[in-house]
Amino acid sequence: MAYYWFKSFHLIGVVVWFAGLFYLVRLFVYHAEASEKKEPEQSILKAQYEIMEKRLYNIITNPGMMVTVTMAIGLVSTEPEVLKSGWLHIKLTFVALLLGYHLYCKKIMKQLASGECQWTGQQFRALNEAPTVLLVVIVLLAIFKNNLPLDLTTWLIVALVIAMAASIQLYAKKRRLAQEKLSSSID
Numbered sequence: 001m002a003y004y005w006f007k008s009f010h011l012i013g014v015v016v017w018f019a020g021l022f023y024l025v026r027l028f029v030y031h032a033e034a035s036e037k038k039e040p041e042q043s044i045l046k047a048q049y050e051i052m053e054k055r056l057y058n059i060i061t062n063p064g065m066m067v068t069v070t071m072a073i074g075l076v077s078t079e080p081e082v083l084k085s086g087w088l089h090i091k092l093t094f095v096a097l098l099l100g101y102h103l104y105c106k107k108i109m110k111q112l113a114s115g116e117c118q119w120t121g122q123q124f125r126a127l128n129e130a131p132t133v134l135l136v137v138i139v140l141l142a143i144f145k146n147n148l149p150l151d152l153t154t155w156l157i158v159a160l161v162i163a164m165a166a167s168i169q170l171y172a173k174k175r176r177l178a179q180e181k182l183s184s185s186i187d
């Protein structure tokens with residue numbers, strides 16, 4: 001029974017962690033784009049995004065990560081046999097990348113707060129696709145385990161996910177260009 005409790009809260013942790021990661025980098029987009037605004041709007045926006053990022057990281061993203069990892073430890077200690085599974089080893093490699101991404105976001109947050117970050121909004125938009133790829137791979141490994149098929153269906157699904165991510169980027173770019181055109185015609 002303990003295993004099911006750990007698994008339930010492992011999944012709840014995953015949902016919270018990813019909600020936090022996705023929203024955090026979206027805030028980085030707005031934070032970076034605030035540099036294009038005139039004063040005092042720029043300083044007001046930057047100060048506000050800094051507060052929002054810190055709160056999001058401390059109250060949602062970090063606790064989500066901790067719950068996921070703690071419950072995962074609960075899972076493997078209840079059923080240590082699972083540690084011998086090949087799929088878990090591959091999954092852990094991707095989880096390590098995800099943890100690296102999580103820590104990198106914290107570094108960016110500090111750089112944005114100190115005004116040292118050189119990233120543009122467009123670069124943050126692209127960065128925000130990285131956890132999507134990790135999410136898809138980790139979930140597929142957790143569900144299919146050692147039977148993850150590498151056939152046409154899987155590659156079609158991967159292509160669909162990439163196409164969706166690319167179209168979101170293109171749509172955002174198109175919308176931004178239209179916005180810039182509108183504001184230059186007003187000026």
Ligand code: HEM
Binds near residue numbers: 010076134138
């Ligand atoms: C901290 C490292 C992690 C470890 C050691 C770990 C370990 C495990 C274990 C042992 C299970 C139970 C498998 C089963 O009973 O069939 C599980 C389930 C699951 N994990 Fe993780 N996990 C980790 C992180 C993650 C992350 C980051 C995600 C999502 C991005 C994730 C997604 C899932 C999913 C969707 C399941 C449910 C699979 C099922 O019920 O068939 N895990 N995990």
